[in-house]
Amino acid sequence: MRPLKLYNSLTRTKDVFTTHEEGKCSMYTCGPTVYHFAHIGNLRSYIMEDVLEKYLRYYGYDVKRVMNITDVGHLSSDADEGEDKMLKGAKRENKSVMEIAKFYTDAFFSDCEKLKIKTPDVVEPATNLIPEYIEMVSRLLENGHAYIAGGNVYFDTSTLEKYYVFNDHDEEDLKDGVREGVELDTNKKNKADFVLWFTKSKFEDQALKWDSPWGVGYPGWHIECSAISIKHLGEYLDLHCGGIDNAFPHHTNEIAQSEAYLGHDWCKQWFHVLHLNDETGKMSKSKGEFLTVSLLEEKGYNPVVYRFFCLQSHYRKTLTFSFDALDNANVAYEKLVKKIAALKEDGPIDEEAKAPLRERFNNSMCNDLNTSMAITALYDVLKAKTNDATKLSLLEEFDRVLSLDLLNAAKELKEKEADIPQEILDLVEERTQAKKEKNFARADEIRDKLLAMGITLKDTPQGVEIIR
Ligand code: AMP
Ligand code: ZN
Numbered sequence: 001m002r003p004l005k006l007y008n009s010l011t012r013t014k015d016v017f018t019t020h021e022e023g024k025c026s027m028y029t030c031g032p033t034v035y036h037f038a039h040i041g042n043l044r045s046y047i048m049e050d051v052l053e054k055y056l057r058y059y060g061y062d063v064k065r066v067m068n069i070t071d072v073g074h075l076s077s078d079a080d081e082g083e084d085k086m087l088k089g090a091k092r093e094n095k096s097v098m099e100i101a102k103f104y105t106d107a108f109f110s111d112c113e114k115l116k117i118k119t120p121d122v123v124e125p126a127t128n129l130i131p132e133y134i135e136m137v138s139r140l141l142e143n144g145h146a147y148i149a150g151g152n153v154y155f156d157t158s159t160l161e162k163y164y165v166f167n168d169h170d171e172e173d174l175k176d177g178v179r180e181g182v183e184l185d186t187n188k189k190n191k192a193d194f195v196l197w198f199t200k201s202k203f204e205d206q207a208l209k210w211d212s213p214w215g216v217g218y219p220g221w222h223i224e225c226s227a228i229s230i231k232h233l234g235e236y237l238d239l240h241c242g243g244i245d246n247a248f249p250h251h252t253n254e255i256a257q258s259e260a261y262l263g264h265d266w267c268k269q270w271f272h273v274l275h276l277n278d279e280t281g282k283m284s285k286s287k288g289e290f291l292t293v294s295l296l297e298e299k300g301y302n303p304v305v306y307r308f309f310c311l312q313s314h315y316r317k318t319l320t321f322s323f324d325a326l327d328n329a330n331v332a333y334e335k336l337v338k339k340i341a342a343l344k345e346d347g348p349i350d351e352e353a354k355a356p357l358r359e360r361f362n363n364s365m366c367n368d369l370n371t372s373m374a375i376t377a378l379y380d381v382l383k384a385k386t387n388d389a390t391k392l393s394l395l396e397e398f399d400r401v402l403s404l405d406l407l408n409a410a411k412e413l414k415e416k417e418a419d420i421p422q423e424i425l426d427l428v429e430e431r432t433q434a435k436k437e438k439n440f441a442r443a444d445e446i447r448d449k450l451l452a453m454g455i456t457l458k459d460t461p462q463g464v465e466i467i468r
Contacts, residue, residue, distance in 0.1 A: 040293065050115075051402065064233065090207065124228045151214070235262050274318045305330045312329065341417070350390045374398070431457070
């Protein structure tokens with residue numbers, strides 16, 4: 001296979017992807033802050049990361065993917081200022097923080113399911129690993145990378161040879177002030193320092209607090225991702241993902257504290273997804289009606305069409321959402337499904353014909369995950385001079401990575417077009433179930449019953465085809 005090249009925010013070049021242990025890939029994703037529904041911008045990041053994970057598996061890597069759920073510590077500003085977002089959500093809805101966390105975590109995974117996003121191998125809520133954060137902060141204090149001031153524990157960025165910064169920020173900016181409009185924390189020795197553990201929060205009503213060697217308090221936002229990643233993926237991380245807004249200060253601070261804790265380099269490859277904006281600009285959860293998967297559904301869209309819309313653009317380009325653009329994606333998706341529905345299982349698969357078509361798909365994906373070119377490769381399959389069975393087999397293969405639900409949608413369309421009575425669909429479903437349960441006598445009985453009604457069943461890799 002050709003080398004897989006991915007843009008790396010750390011080196012600012014397209015690098016050949018390599019891992020610490022051959023054939024294995026440890027992958028960490030910053031998860032959602034569960035104080036509200038995810039907007040479709042957040043979900044753009046998770047869709048592109050999902051395609052990356054699935055392509056790494058397709059490429060042959062044994063991937064272990066870990067994601068946190070931020071249910072504590074993320075303040076209104078990414079730079080340790082303002083109210084805890086979870087507390088804000090709880091107040092808004094008159095519920096406890098844990099109720100809010102449970103409700104919006106479930107809502108997040110339900111959105112992911114609708115968008116065909118696979119759940120990571122490990123999902124760890126931040127509140128699960130308090131002892132690990134305490135251990136990490138203790139070591140940072142011991143080895144001189146942290147200090148206590150005003151009751152809080154801070155990371156001392158001046159102790160590092162280099163406080164890593166990504167694309168959009170340079171060290172000069174950091175010296176002058178972390179963020180405009182953010183009031184200065186006078187406890188900090190250096191402007192870029194950040195909180196590892198809070199005890200003296202300005203907000204006395206912080207809902208979740210734990211005992212610690214530095215007093216009752218709660219962790220800073222960044223520590224969770226370092227500790228969760230190191231616990232589940234070890235001291236060397238192959239790939240770290242997130243939306244571009246996470247690059248600074250969140251990921252910069254993750255690198256600082258992880259490397260200071262471990263005493264060596266931590267993660268070699270950083271994958272950042274550019275933002276989805278709406279036509280008015282930045283997406284925000286604080287604007288009245290914000291764009292969610294449920295809103296798309298209410299308006300009659302199949303969520304997978306939103307995934308298709310995202311894959312038509314490169315992850316490293318800012319994408320603007322509009323309903324007109326989604327309508328265009330919808331038309332294209334329906335046409336594509338119709339073309340696939342017209343394909344027949346017509347004979348043996350031609351493995352030789354597959355090779356050049358597969359090559360186009362891989363060339364696109366290996367070129368910094370060019371999903372829009374990969375979709376073109378998918379159209380090339382439909383146009384290719386080979387039989388339908390070969391095309392179907394390749395489409396199924398590519399869709400294991402793209403997850404556009406193509407063959408299933410085509411099957412549903414065929415069934416709808418055939419206008420098959422519900423009674424027959426129920427019998428087909430019962431037969432599938434009977435086969436699963438190894439009740440072959442019942443399965444055969446149903447097949448014969450349908451035959452007597454003039455219906456033939458054909459088992460295909462995509463499911464049962466109903467022929468009248
Ligand atoms: P949050 O729930 O705010 O912690 O964000 C969840 C994920 O969504 C993070 O990886 C963010 O970087 C990402 N994100 C936030 N806003 C956008 C956006 N407009 N477009 C794409 N990704 C975003
Ligand atoms: Zn994170």
